[in-house]
Amino acid sequence: MSKRKVYYQEPYKQTITTKLVLQAQDEIGRFYVVLEETIFYPTGGGQPHDTGTINGVHVYEVEEIDGEIRHYVEQPIEIHNKIVGEIDWDRRFDHMQQHSGQHILSAAFEEVYGYKTVSFHLGKELCTIDLEIKNLNEEEANRTEALANKIILENRSIETKWITEAELSHYSLRKELSVSENIRLVIIPNFDYNGCGGTHPNSTGQVSVIKILNWEKHKNYIRLYFVCGNRVLKQLHEKQSVIQRLTSILNSPQGQMKDAANRLIQQSKDLEKTVVELKTELLQYEARSHIANIQIIQDQKVVQAIFKNRLISELQQLARSITSLTNDVLVLLISENEDKLQLVCSKSKEVNGNMNQLLKGVLPVINGRGGGNDSFAQGGGERTISAEQLMRELMEKSM
Known part of the structure; x- marks a missing residue:
């Protein structure tokens, strides 16, 4: 592992003072800098890149190309005696929560039902996993979600470890690795052992909570939507705001909202039928x-x-x-x-x-x-x- 990748050694580090190695433009004219050490995580392993600033200039994308971590900046940075980088911590910690939550949820599905995760996407608002199954029912989702949140409440440690290919036999991995060197494991002891290059908190408790939102058939799999941590609070706030507005519109308390909505829909259908009948009568007169x-x-x-x-x-x-x-x-x-x-x-x-x-x-x-x-x-x-x-x-x- 390169010592330049400080985000692996210190995932909670938010600022860094380092040296400039290179400032250049890529083949399409985008400005980028390469640092001696970096806390900026590049896109990879299912996790989006960090953003932030370097010497006050906005970093909008980070990529690793041929072992070189490029920090794409909006304009060339001014070169001083020192280079100061600062990541958008809210974005980084959100990614840490979502990524670790995915590990926990995928492990829970495999623990309870043997359902394997074949892909993961960490989106801006929602996260998804594709499960290698044809159907999923509410009882299965609820039972898996309950186990995942139990693991979170137990505040188990989340460990990272660099190993060699020869050492793999000592671990019961959830899925096959895509690399044979520079192998990094993310481990929740006695629950999940997984090869991963992302950033993670140091305990499950910091994931806070996992909530499954819904799922649908996607090709030959089930695509499941979920959120973790602060995103759960955001979802709760948005849904509560909608419910409050509907409560006022339907003039009905939350517990009776479904019946009120069904009555309104039926009334609308009855009115539409009446309008059609009246239009038909008018056209007959015409x-x-x-x-x-x-x-x-x-x-x-x-x-x-x-x-x-x-x-x-x-x-x-x-x-x-x-x-x-x-x-x-x-x-x-x-x-x-x-x-x-x-x-x-x-x-x-x-x-x-x-x-x-x-x-x-x-x-x-x-x-x-x-x-x-x-x-x-x-x-x-x-x-x-x-x-x-x-x-x-x-x-x-x-x-």
């Missing part, structure tokens, strides 16, 4: 009104109407209502909606003509699209001409 004012053009009964901002679904329903109430009528309806024109062509069974052909005959005029069959067609396009002009085009092609 259809009869149009039939009462049918025009006779070249011995053909015609209903033609132009609307403003009418839904195409309403035009469809209105046209069908009219043709269902009379056997010998041609119905041409157009709606002008901002920069669009929409139209419906329909006919009763005793009327000659093909509505799909009629529609296709006028669509090029409005750069439109649409289709249908002999008795009913619909479409729409750009308002390249007025609705009145489009109606004239329809009438000319239908006669």
Whole structure:
């Protein structure tokens, strides 16, 4: 292990005074510095990088490239006799809590049910593990979470140890290692032995608490979402705020909120049904009104109407209502909606003509699209001409 990686030796160290080894730009022009020693953890092992400052300049990313730890900075740093680095401790400790919590939770799933963890993601808000199983039920999640929090409350030590490949046989590892040298174990005695390159607190108690939030099927695994430590408090605060607002909106205490919400949803469904029924009745009245004012053009009964901002679904329903109430009528309806024109062509069974052909005959005029069959067609396009002009085009092609 390189002595330059102080974050391994002293994960609680928040500031460091060291020497500058290199200041340069990478191949895409980003400024970075290399230090003789560093407390900045680089991205790796499932854990995001640290951020902070070096001589007051913001460090926004840290990567290890070919054994060189690069601290990417917003601008070149001023070089003094000493270089002072400071990490964002809240971010570092959050990562320590989440990473150690994942070790505990994964070990608990394996301890109780033999469920293995195949991947881990430490996100900005939530953490996930993918379990090598097809299904997970609430009892299994609750029992595992209870064991994980028991391990936390026992405040067991979390130890780190560098070993050789030859020494691996002395430890019962939870999963196979991806390296054969510079092997670092993170150990919770008598519970979890795991190869890991991340930073961790020195006891399980500092993880504080683990809370499983939910899970879902993801490919061939179960993806489980959870949070640890201070993130649990944040989740609790956010959910409590939502509950308080809903309590006021639903005018119901928390214990009765589910029933109140279900009643509200049912009322909404009932109202939607009533609105649909009333709209249908209104369209029937409207259809009869149009039939009462049918025009006779070249011995053909015609209903033609132009609307403003009418839904195409309403035009469809209105046209069908009219043709269902009379056997010998041609119905041409157009709606002008901002920069669009929409139209419906329909006919009763005793009327000659093909509505799909009629529609296709006028669509090029409005750069439109649409289709249908002999008795009913619909479409729409750009308002390249007025609705009145489009109606004239329809009438000319239908006669």
